[in-house]
Amino acid sequence: MDVDGRLDARTWLSTPLGRRCLAFEQRLMRSALERIFGEYCLQIGLWGERRSFLRYARTHRSVLLDWRAGAGADIVSDSERLAIASDSIDLVLLPHTLELTESPHSLLREVDRVLRADGHVVAFGFSPSGLWGVRHLLARAGYPPGHQRMIREGRLRDWLELLSFDVRPAAHYLYTLPLERFRRASPVLREEWARWLPLLAGGYLLSAQKRVRPLTPLRSVWRRRRLKVVGGLIEPTARTSESHVPDPNARG
Numbered sequence: 214m215d216v217d218g219r220l221d222a223r224t225w226l227s228t229p230l231g232r233r234c235l236a237f238e239q240r241l242m243r244s245a246l247e248r249i250f251g252e253y254c255l256q257i258g259l260w261g262e263r264r265s266f267l268r269y270a271r272t273h274r275s276v277l278l279d280w281r282a283g284a285g286a287d288i289v290s291d292s293e294r295l296a297i298a299s300d301s302i303d304l305v306l307l308p309h310t311l312e313l314t315e316s317p318h319s320l321l322r323e324v325d326r327v328l329r330a331d332g333h334v335v336a337f338g339f340s341p342s343g344l345w346g347v348r349h350l351l352a353r354a355g356y357p358p359g360h361q362r363m364i365r366e367g368r369l370r371d372w373l374e375l376l377s378f379d380v381r382p383a384a385h386y387l388y389t390l391p392l393e394r395f396r397r398a399s400p401v402l403r404e405e406w407a408r409w410l411p412l413l414a415g416g417y418l419l420s421a422q423k424r425v426r427p428l429t430p431l432r433s434v435w436r437r438r439r440l441k442v443v444g445g446l447i448e449p450t451a452r453t454s455e456s457h458v459p460d461p462n463a464r465g
Contacts, residue, residue: 221358222313226261228393231357234416235261237386238308238337241418243269245384249333251303257292257320258310259284260337266306280314293319297327307336311369312360318372325376330425334378337418339363340385345415348391356391366417378421387415 225231238260246269254270256277263285267275278295279286290296292314305324311317324334339345341363349356349363370380 221354222260222360225357225393230389230391230393233389234387235265238416238418239265239269241384241386242266242306242308242335245335245418245420246270246304249304251329251332253302254304254306255297255302255327256306256308257295257324258308258313259286260308260310266308270304270306272303292316293323295323295327297323299326300329302327303329303332305332305334307334309337309339309360311336311364312338312362315361317362317364321372321376325378325423328423330423332423333420334373334423335418335420336369337416338366338369339416340414341365343413343415345387345391366419369419373419373421377424379424380419380421384418385414385416386418388413389415391415 226235249271251272252274254267254272254275256267256275257279259277259279259281260266263277267277276288277284277286278288278290278297280290280292282289288296292310293316305328307320307324311320314320328334339349339357339360341349342365345356346363349360352358355361366383370383373380
């Protein structure tokens with residue numbers, strides 16, 4: 214067992230349940246990235262194989278960053294201080310990354326920093342409600358293995374909105390018992406019924422877009438308003454006074 218839990222997570226993904234989970238996530242990721250374009254896509258944290266999600270990015274370049282040595286990442290960097298320039302990334306992928314890092318708030322602030330205006334972030338999370346949440350509470354090392362926490366969809370939505378992201382409706386998946394001992398991971402509920410009973414889902418996907426912050430200086434706006442008011446008060450007075458001043462060239 215690795216100290217950081219990466220080996221256990223990889224082993225879990227090789228079970229029937231783990232493979233089913235990853236298959237659903239790849240399908241959802243492919244759909245989420247269909248209309249997102251740009252120059253750079255950055256995936257933070259390894260989940261599955263290196264190209265499990267990056268293969269669906271429609272950006273010109275894609276990069277894998279991980280805070281754990283030996284993950285096969287392009288960049289090894291502290292998750293709370295990403296070795297990425299500000300305003301340089303068009304798309305950030307977080308496949309359960311917030312559940313595996315020490316400080317998810319710090320990571321989200323870094324995501325906001327590196328994203329360009331109108332940039333996108335796509336995140337997967339396991340739901341703490343329902344059977345998956347119960348299994349996580351009962352597991353001594355977290356569940357799935359290596360996960361330090363589970364983050365509610367509503368809480369993650371609040372965090373993103375506080376950072377001025379526009380958050381889209383969530384996609385829910387994994388209506389399956391969180392048990393690996395079955396040879397086949399049979400669903401408790403048909404996936405097409407997902408939209409009617411989201412609380413029974415084991416996982417969710419959230420996609421959000423960074424808002425463009427206004428760049429107009431407040432001083433120039435105030436000055437423009439002030440000139441408009443002053444003009445409305447002074448100009449009529451000037452015209453009125455001119456009508457009472459006699460023209461020296463006029464006769465009589």
